[in-house]
Amino acid sequence: MNIEIDLTQNLKSKPNADQIAFGTIFTDHMFVMDYSTEKGWYDPRIVPYQPIALDPAAMIFHYGQTIFEGLKAYTTPDDRILLFRPEKNFRRLNLSADRMSIPAIDEQFALAGLQKLIEVEKEWVPKAVGNSLYIRPFIIGTEPNLSLAPSKTYQFIIILSPVGSYYKDGIQPIKIHVEYEYTRAVRGGTGFAKTAGNYAAAYKAQEKATTEGYSQVLWLDGIEKKYIEEVGSMNVFFKINGEVITPELNGSILEGITRMSIIELLKGWGITVIERRISLEELYNAANCGELEEAFGTGTAAVISPIGELNWGNRNIVINKSEIGSLSQKLYDTLTGIQTGKLEDLNGWTVEVK
Template sequence: MENQITVEKATTKKPKPEADQLEFGRSFTDHMFILDYDVEQGWHNPRIVPYQPIILDPAAIVFHYGQTVFEGLKAYITNGGETQLFRPQKNMQRLNRSNERMCIPSIDEELALEAIKELVRIDREWIPTAPGTSLYIRPFVISTEPYLGVAPSKKYQFIVILSPVGAYYKEGINPVKIAVETEFARTVKGGTGEAKTAGNYASSLKAQELVAKEGYAQVLWLDGLEKKYIEEVGSMNVFFKINGEVVTPELNGSILEGVTRNSVIRLLDHWGIPHSERKISMDEIYQAYQNGELEEAFGAGTAAVISPIGELAWKGEKLEINQGETGPISKKIYDTLTGIQYGTEDDPFGWTVTVS
């Protein structure tokens, strides 16, 4: 594969939204990256072009059988004026794990990362600098072969687009209300839950739509078989602090292995805070709440970073956590992660990558 990335600059620049008008995922920068695949040439023709519509055959496999994966990471402007990424290698590794699960050819991770860095360099002026803002990076792969047969595609495109964003939840670091889902299932062990693929999110929409009408920000998913064990929130992994110990559901084949999840666990290790990855039932959470031992709960993900949970709705009851306030562990993790991302905190782990 020819690794030389060609660049075609946009001749007309789009207006940039003001920082206080940013909505998550609504605005997009002037350029995008595209990489093609076919069985004869493999991955080839890496290029940065002006942001534009994608032209696909109506029979493209992605439309009919959902063979697609995606990733999400961010670029930040530090206080020193540098541009940096947060653990992008982990995202590229996870992209290829998702590719493997969805029968998509693996991508050269070094080339993908260099493409992202070059795209961010070109559209650097789009990175917002107001507190809490960043440039969201969305790499994704779509199957493009026109074929109405249930089989892996022989053609693909790997594309990267960029979007200046503010907070994912309007609450920001303030606690959100979450409803525990007891009817629908997002995925099951052996399914595609551990892959970052579109179908997982499509299957979550109905439950999300219903709880939003009741004022809840997200759904907390239970396992798809017994509806007993906690898995994850729609857009985040989830953590609970119970009687001094931070616990999170263990990876089981139906839970996405989050980059922020891993970062939280590394920080807890670093600080010597007791923690474990294991099966956690809603019955256990409810009992801990009844006993006064449920001290904190929070979600962790790229979009929101850390989102404290102030209330869990389950079986007609509302479990208020930490009086609906942000807990000290949630706040410390949020401040540390965002501090590393924006360059205001030391990075003892070597997580940040500077975009020169």
């Protein structure tokens, strides 16, 4: 399929590097492709950024049939534009699509469409240190039909948003509240998929944690409320007695691209990484005997988010004196160095946008 390009005649002003709030400013153009059961995916195009016209009965509004991804483009010191493992994001988009009964996309074509869009919007990729271009691919069910069944029509859209540095004042360990009342996901549900309902369902717990002075929520398994799963919308890691432990992928935990990269880096450095169930009780005991050395969340937005304190009912677990650990710092520096082209990419993770 050829990608049609319709360029806008009304270019927007670029924001100042120090005035970019996450997800509030969008570039001049977007990528759009349609689907019907008769045609499959068709009519790929780059068009001016604009509102989407949908029937009020469109199934996305009523049954939440939607999936999305999140990745970034970075400017290197020599003015190249790099994507970080984008093929993994489109592979995961198809995993989410399968779970939500959405037709799969051609992953290579989707990546080609993204690269073409960034070529059009290359002036929007921030050059300031710590800034990047956030990329949001998503698919929505568009059929106007209130029947409880998968949509027969869809749109695949990619929008771009310049974002500022996640850590404007340097990496600061965060305080986390352990959530007992609400559940993020259960095995057999949609926890491993990036679908909208997973995130909206987390708002209530996050609101409660915020009012109590905590930055994020630590999610436990939905059955026993015993085993650690995720922190906020991030995967989570613990360094205990020299080993790094992270909850195993069990059907309710998102398979993070940053998580995957962290594990590969650690193993390459000769550090033992164990993917298994880990209970809050085990973590508390490790902290009490001085074996809990570091904890951190991982995700596209922050890359590494060190955890300084966990609130577990009437018990507080303070980790590494609420300071960032040396391993967390090394991982952050290495990953961001590869993403921005400041460090050599020995693993072939980056894709240059020509």
